[in-house]
Amino acid sequence: MNRPMIRYVLGSVLKIEALLLMLPWLVGMIYRESQAVYYVAVASLCGLFGLLMTYKRPSSNVFYMKEGCLTTALSWIILSMFGAVPFFATGEIPSYADALFETISGFTTTGASILPDVEALSHCSLFWRSLTHWIGGMGVLVFLLAVVPMSGGGSMNLMRAESPGPSVGKLVPKIKTTARILYVIYLAMTVIEIVLLLVSGMPLFDSVTLSFGTAGTGGFGVRGDSIASYSVLQQWIITVFMILFGVNFNFYYYLIYRQVKKGFSMEEVRWYLIVILTAIAGIFLNIRHLYESGFKALTDAAFQVGSIITTTGYCTTDFDLWPGFSRSILVLLMFIGACAGSTGGGMKVSRGIIAVRTLKKELLSYIHPKSVKKIQYEDKPLEHDVLRSLNVYIITYVILFSLSVLLISLDEYDLVTNFTAVAATFNNIGPGLSMVGPTGNFAFFSVWAKILLMIDMLAGRLELFPILILFHPEIWREFFSKKQEREKAKQKAGDKN
Amino acid sequence: MFLSKFSQAIQSENKGLHIMIVGCGKVGVTLVEQLSKEGHDITVIDTDAGLVQNVTNTYDIMGMVGNGASYSVQIEAGIADTDLFIAVTGSDELNLLCCTVAKQVGDCAAIARVRTPDYSKESAYLREKLGLAMIINPELETALEACRILLLPSALEVGSFAHGQAEMVKFKIPEGNLLDGISLMELHRNVESNLLVCVVEREDNVIIPSGGFVLQKDDVISFVSTPKIARSFLSKIGFNIRQARSAMIVGGGRAAYYLATQLLKNGIEVRIIEQDKKRCEELSILLPKAIIINGDGSDEELLREEGIDSVEAFIPLTGIDEENIILTLFARQFSNAKVITKINRIGFKSVIDKLDLGSILFPKYITSEAIIAYVRAMSNTIGRNNIRTLYYLVNRKAEAIEFEIEEESAVTGVPLMNLSLKPSLLVTCINRGGKILIPKGTDEIRVGDTVIIVTVHTGFNDILDILA
Numbered sequence: 001m002n003r004p005m006i007r008y009v010l011g012s013v014l015k016i017e018a019l020l021l022m023l024p025w026l027v028g029m030i031y032r033e034s035q036a037v038y039y040v041a042v043a044s045l046c047g048l049f050g051l052l053m054t055y056k057r058p059s060s061n062v063f064y065m066k067e068g069c070l071t072t073a074l075s076w077i078i079l080s081m082f083g084a085v086p087f088f089a090t091g092e093i094p095s096y097a098d099a100l101f102e103t104i105s106g107f108t109t110t111g112a113s114i115l116p117d118v119e120a121l122s123h124c125s126l127f128w129r130s131l132t133h134w135i136g137g138m139g140v141l142v143f144l145l146a147v148v149p150m151s152g153g154g155s156m157n158l159m160r161a162e163s164p165g166p167s168v169g170k171l172v173p174k175i176k177t178t179a180r181i182l183y184v185i186y187l188a189m190t191v192i193e194i195v196l197l198l199v200s201g202m203p204l205f206d207s208v209t210l211s212f213g214t215a216g217t218g219g220f221g222v223r224g225d226s227i228a229s230y231s232v233l234q235q236w237i238i239t240v241f242m243i244l245f246g247v248n249f250n251f252y253y254y255l256i257y258r259q260v261k262k263g264f265s266m267e268e269v270r271w272y273l274i275v276i277l278t279a280i281a282g283i284f285l286n287i288r289h290l291y292e293s294g295f296k297a298l299t300d301a302a303f304q305v306g307s308i309i310t311t312t313g314y315c316t317t318d319f320d321l322w323p324g325f326s327r328s329i330l331v332l333l334m335f336i337g338a339c340a341g342s343t344g345g346g347m348k349v350s351r352g353i354i355a356v357r358t359l360k361k362e363l364l365s366y367i368h369p370k371s372v373k374k375i376q377y378e379d380k381p382l383e384h385d386v387l388r389s390l391n392v393y394i395i396t397y398v399i400l401f402s403l404s405v406l407l408i409s410l411d412e413y414d415l416v417t418n419f420t421a422v423a424a425t426f427n428n429i430g431p432g433l434s435m436v437g438p439t440g441n442f443a444f445f446s447v448w449a450k451i452l453l454m455i456d457m458l459a460g461r462l463e464l465f466p467i468l469i470l471f472h473p474e475i476w477r478e479f480f481s482k483k484q485e486r487e488k489a490k491q492k493a494g495d496k497n
Numbered sequence: 498m499f500l501s502k503f504s505q506a507i508q509s510e511n512k513g514l515h516i517m518i519v520g521c522g523k524v525g526v527t528l529v530e531q532l533s534k535e536g537h538d539i540t541v542i543d544t545d546a547g548l549v550q551n552v553t554n555t556y557d558i559m560g561m562v563g564n565g566a567s568y569s570v571q572i573e574a575g576i577a578d579t580d581l582f583i584a585v586t587g588s589d590e591l592n593l594l595c596c597t598v599a600k601q602v603g604d605c606a607a608i609a610r611v612r613t614p615d616y617s618k619e620s621a622y623l624r625e626k627l628g629l630a631m632i633i634n635p636e637l638e639t640a641l642e643a644c645r646i647l648l649l650p651s652a653l654e655v656g657s658f659a660h661g662q663a664e665m666v667k668f669k670i671p672e673g674n675l676l677d678g679i680s681l682m683e684l685h686r687n688v689e690s691n692l693l694v695c696v697v698e699r700e701d702n703v704i705i706p707s708g709g710f711v712l713q714k715d716d717v718i719s720f721v722s723t724p725k726i727a728r729s730f731l732s733k734i735g736f737n738i739r740q741a742r743s744a745m746i747v748g749g750g751r752a753a754y755y756l757a758t759q760l761l762k763n764g765i766e767v768r769i770i771e772q773d774k775k776r777c778e779e780l781s782i783l784l785p786k787a788i789i790i791n792g793d794g795s796d797e798e799l800l801r802e803e804g805i806d807s808v809e810a811f812i813p814l815t816g817i818d819e820e821n822i823i824l825t826l827f828a829r830q831f832s833n834a835k836v837i838t839k840i841n842r843i844g845f846k847s848v849i850d851k852l853d854l855g856s857i858l859f860p861k862y863i864t865s866e867a868i869i870a871y872v873r874a875m876s877n878t879i880g881r882n883n884i885r886t887l888y889y890l891v892n893r894k895a896e897a898i899e900f901e902i903e904e905e906s907a908v909t910g911v912p913l914m915n916l917s918l919k920p921s922l923l924v925t926c927i928n929r930g931g932k933i934l935i936p937k938g939t940d941e942i943r944v945g946d947t948v949i950i951v952t953v954h955t956g957f958n959d960i961l962d963i964l965a
Binding site: 173 | 513515538539540546554557558559
């Protein structure tokens with residue numbers, strides 16, 4: 001285990017967080033809020049730790065898969081632990097566990113809140129809450145790869161551990177360029193949304209924070225009723241952008257590089273749009289009778305579908321009051337999730353497509369036991385290894401999910417609450433149904449249930465395995481083993497002879 | 498529009514070339530390793546998904562599974578933006594086809610590996626007709642290098658520059674030698690002035706020495722000089738400079754064929770031991786002057802019977818590294834023959850270095866040296882000073898580069914002592930119209946010269962890079 005390298009990466013992550021924490025401080029200065037000073041304090045603390053940890057460059061930058069997973073998991077944990085401090089220090093969230101829940105919910109772009117009254121928060125804290133979405137959406141390590149020079153192919157292991165989706169491909173040969181392209185697309189789309197919202201008459205603060213929430217597919221709003229009190233036009237802008245941020249970013253890359261045909265032939269994007277349109281149609285027909293105007297029904301249906309499938313979690317209406325059919329559709333959408341390679345969570349559309357094809361193949365093998373069929377995806381045959389890891393992913397997903405529901409039910413709330421609370425955090429959505437519905441929040445859970453949900457959020461964001469590997473004893477045995485030092489000492493002695 | 502400009506800005510920031518490599522075999526991976534270290538954008542194509550997976554996991558490059566000769570695969574891999582296309586699959590025909598297609602589809606330079614003797618004689622013709630930038634033949638290059646060593650057996654390595662007019666010779670100072678304990682200044686004054694010691698390896702260190710540097714026994718030194726002076730110098734310090742008269746080669750593959758042809762041309766008697774009867778017959782037709790022995794080259798009795806103790810050079814060229822190493826160790830124990838070991842794989846290099854095998858050839862490096870030299874010259878946008886030759890020295894810790902000086906620049910027309918050069922760098926040799934100068938501080942570089950630089954810095958593209 002290359003500990004110096006892990007330390008170095010973690011230090012760099014802290015340095016980046018220090019810079020990011022300066023932004024809410026600026027916002028606080030503009031609104032002349034006393035809380036801003038805590039952000040500067042935490043920022044300098046992060047910066048100090050970061051500088052100490054990156055003071056010595058690691059001698060070897062060998063980086064294997066296990067280091068990649070461990071580093072990713074630890075980065076996210078450290079990032080959240082420091083990010084939670086300002087909420088706690090300003091006294092806006094009195095318990096550190098709650099502050100941590102809020103921050104993890106932010107970085108994992110979940111958007112599940114424990115705050116009963118959002119509007120009581122200061123502007124700088126609201127801004128920081130939304131900024132965590134924006135950082136967490138594309139990933140802090142991808143950002144690190146884009147700005148920090150790291151040689152060696154090992155850095156691919158970092159990106160693979162952080163990016164959503166069954167298989168992570170690069171857009172261009174160099175990982176640094178890939179990371180930069182992703183961030184430029186991300187930034188550009190966010191800016192476009194901010195501008196559109198401004199033009200539609202939204203105040204600057206709201207447009208920036210809501211755009212951050214949309215871009216990261218997070219879901220923290222700045223008003224108590226989420227998006228409901230904004231104008232219909234603004235709701236539609238947010239709907240469209242939520243759906244756009246749930247599209248595989250390779251699609252935009254192809255568009256920019258004039259490979260439009262290749263972009264539109266992406267199966268995942270096509271199916272993603274088909275699922276969205278079907279869901280909107282289903283819900284619209286189901287809730288039409290509740291509304292006086294058809295357009296309002298369509299607006300709400302489209303907004304909720306876009307919000308849930310991309311795992312954003314904004315809402316314009318209390319969909320907990322909708323008929324059972326519509327609610328069921330929404331719960332199913334929670335599991336499907338957005339496209340791989342987007343900022344959204346969930347199981348991902350691509351996994352769904354491949355899983356359905358595996359099922360079809362299996363059925364075929366019952367009819368023609370000796371038939372041979374290779375599953376194709378995006379016009380390419382899938383390797384056995386990809387299918388295997390996909391199946392294992394789904395099984396692991398189900399096991400973790402069931403286990404979480406079981407453990408959380410120790411709190412003695414009703415099944416819908418428990419089930420959707422886990423679904424909403426595990427898939428990084430935010431609101432669930434019943435007690436954790438759009439009008440509720442997660443504050444009532446016990447500390448243990450909250451810790452469990454935090455682990456669920458991290459596991460969901462990092463595609464399960466980087467977090468699960470933390471529970472494997474061998475990782476820690478290797479991490480704490482003194483073998484390396486012994487070998488080094490031996491080598492030194494050898495050099496002297 | 499706005500976005501595309503933006504992304505172009507991102508892309509143009511890295512100055513590397515876009516290189517596409519077909520074939521992830523040994524040579525392919527060596528190229529990837531070196532080229533990705535030099536900062537180029539690399540895409541590899543291979544039909545074997547496992548190989549592609551391996552190489553993309555280890556290096557920061559893009560991989561694609563597919564047939565590299567297929568038009569659509571090349572398009573998808575981005576041939577349109579590719580500057581250099583290298584085909585190094587196992588099949589010559591496929592390599593040539595890949596390059597031909599690539600030349601039609603994209604606007605790029607193409608390099609193909611062609612190693613079958615049938616084509617190698619026609620390589621100049623093929624290169625011209627197919628419009629290729631380079632045809633590489635690792636086996637032939639290996640054979641040529643082995644042959645150079647056998648013509649000067651006391652050397653560990655011999656590299657040739659300026660069409661063979663200058664040579665870089667590497668040897669180890671034995672105990673009690675004249676050179677043990679004298680400084681380079683004394684060496685110039687008392688022994689031979691017309692040569693330049695450019696690299697000294699002492700234990701694990703690589704030193705580019707200055708005049709006051711004192712040589713010791715067991716130092717491995719490399720010097721540049723003309724072939725004639727090199728020989729007279731080596732004989733002055735008590736080395737045997739007579740070329741080997743007989744050679745025994747184990748294994749009758751392509752490399753053996755090329756080596757035997759070269760050796761026979763230089764009047765060296767050749768014995769080849771090959772296990773496969775049919776191959777023996779082929780070889781006997783191809784090489785009528787050589788003695789072809791059908792037998793197991795790893796059989797100790799057979800080697801003794803065929804006179805391993807009396808032969809003057811012994812070169813195991815089987816496809817298995819371990820076998821080559823064992824045979825070399827055996828030969829060093831039982832005879833005084835000059836041995837050359839060919840190592841195909843590069844793993845466990847630290848162990849191999851400790852074994853004291855004498856001259857070691859790495860065919861993979863020999864191939865990549867030529868390609869890297871070409872790539873460096875290609876990515877050189879500053880001037881038009883081309884790289885002619887490039888050699889890795891000492892496990893690639895140092896490089897010897899031959900530059901062609903085609904135009905006036907900051908380094909031309911100025912006495913060398915007035916130039917502020919980078920540390921650990923030597924201008925070792927100037928070739929002016931076929932005459933080899935070992936430069937003094939008062940000499941200057943002129944347009945039309947070729948200049949050989951030895952340095953521990955890597956990645957020089959242009960002669961101007963020597964300035965601090």
